[in-house]
Amino acid sequence: MLTALACGASVGRKSIALAMTKRKIMNIPNVNLPNVNHLIHAYRVAPWRVQRQWIGNALLVVVIFAMVAALYLNVTSRTAIAGREVQDLTDAIAASQQVSSDLQTQLAGLTSAESMEKRAREMGFRPVEPAELEYLVVPGYVARDAVDLSSSAQTQLNALTIPPAYNQSLLDWMDERLVSARRFQ
């Protein structure tokens, strides 16, 4: 009964004390304590138990190693996929730029001086004669200046516009959280 109790509960002095308390409650006759200590010692040094501890430790190392390997494999494969996407997108950007330039050139060909004049003449237009011109004073009119090809509306992707999740380390993130938490205290 004592053995069964000891096996069923966690091993140690507290367990033995618990068993003895239960025994008192259940009116079990007193047992000689030196014998109990002997049994506990025998239990601790049992060969099968030592083997299990070794196997457990070894399995723990294997599991930790497997977890680290799996994590590394996962991160590496994701990095490789991201890298491949970067390569594909780089190619796609270059191809899109070429297509854009090609379409722009085609459009310029359709609106070239020669084709526009031809179309205008076909529609019945002709060059204006100086005598047909009438100049009007338009208050506030500003004469057209040369073209400005600046793309001011174009948003430039820079370090400030990239979300922090993409360039922030875990420590940076924790630091930021701590700082913000202190701020709201």
Added chain:
Amino acid sequence: MRQQYGRRSQALAGALVIFALAIVIQMTRIQNSPEADTFRQLSQDYAYEWRTFYPNRGEIYDRNGRLLAGEKIIYEVGVDLTIMTDPHAISYAAADALGMDYNQLMEVIQNPPEGISYIVLADYVDAAQANYLQELKKALNEQAPEGSLGGLTGLQFKSHPQRSYPENSLASNILGFVNREGKGYFGVEEKYDSLLAGNPVTVLVPTDPNKAFEIPNAPNGTTLVLSINRDLQAAAEDILDSALGEYGARDGIIAIMDPQSGEMLAIATSRRMDLNEFWNYDVVYDNATEFNPVISKTYEPGSVIKILTMAAALDSGTVTPNTTYLDTGSILIGGVTIQNWDRNPWGVQNMVGCLQHSLNVCMVTISTQMGANTFYNYMDAFGIGHLTGVDLAWEAPGRLKVPGDPDWYPVDLGTNAFGQGVAVTPIQMMAAVSAVANHGRMVIPHVLYAMVRDGRQYQVPEQFGTTPISEQTANTLNEMLAISLEEEGSQALVPGYRIAGKTGTAQIPVDGYYDSTQTNTSFIGWGPVDDPQFMIYVWLERPTTSPWGSETAAPVFAEIAQRTVILLDIPPDSIRQQLVQK
């Protein structure tokens, strides 16, 4: 029983350890085996690959944002021999679509050089031809029996950009062209070749996706905005073509510049080529100076140079507008008798009459009064014999003989004063005369208005040349030239606009002698006189209907000036002055 389990466990553990050790030993053995180097070499070979990047060459726009030079997609057509199924089908299709020889294609495909797995059949293939072949390949793949490949399997298409000129021959003399290797020739393409850049770059690129950040960035070229006005350029070319036919001239040019800034608005030449077919260069031109004679071709300008002679005389105090002289029709200088254009005496003339009637005797008189040193110092200050610095390739400096040169003679002081015996380019004359139109200060002619890079436009700062004459001299001469045209009733006059200018007629030396029937006729003029916004130079080479500039170049000037004021929105003087008064 427990001992049995223990032994079995130990045996199992031992076996596993031995197995693990065997793996480690095998790994070590492979790493150090004789084949290891081969495998390492193979992995290195596949770790990087040569790739060609085709960054876009910078575009070229006119001042109103019209595209003059851009990029279009063309294709390299090749065969991947490792997956090719039917060489006959590929040869037949390529021969049909690309106009190539079937037997030659078969020979190339079936007998490739040792170790070659990809063969280029044709490059610079037009998009339409490539699309046709791609569609054909797709159709054959769809028609192929299930489990087999189409006949054009292995035929591959690689796109890359090529320079394209949507306006074809318009402004070809300004733009220049780019050959298939990406090098610019003539005009803006050559002058700004390194800026436009965008040349293909072949580099080693890692195939390892973890090294994607090592992919080189081949930046696109800088986009250029020219000061050229496309519509004005088209009008100038049209008018020049008509003038060549009307006056029977062999060649000609019309150049239009803003005399206050030096911006070239149009440079029309009679010989132009479709820049998309640059390989026809040899067919169109006999030599490089013909590509853009405005900057490259030197000639004896004739009477238009009298503007500079008179400017020098006025500025040096040799004469005033009211200075008179007796024109006897001829004058002796350096042992040579110089005559007027009509060989007649014109009696007492002042300096306005001298310009109005374009009298050679007058010019010889005032140049000799100035003296050789003063005269040539002024010509040097006007930039005669020097490059103007125009930003176009192949500018010629011209030639001004000066005292001390082995081929200079005293008579040259007289002949140079009315534009014979001196070689200039039209752009040189415009730069020099701009001092008269621009209050004494010369401009540097240029075609570049702005540059665009990374989405930002950078204006080219204004640059000015020297100030060879005072503002007072310039304004006086401006008025004298306007009056001389008005009193002459010149055909160069433009109704509603006050114009200043001068005709030029220069005999062309043939076999060492001047031929009176072969002339270069020209006219340089600007307006409106009180606020010059355009300067136009017209040069017709060997007109056959008349040898005189007043009857050939002057009316062409009037025609192009009328188009210019319309296209540049310049109201007539009366309206403009009303606006100023308000």
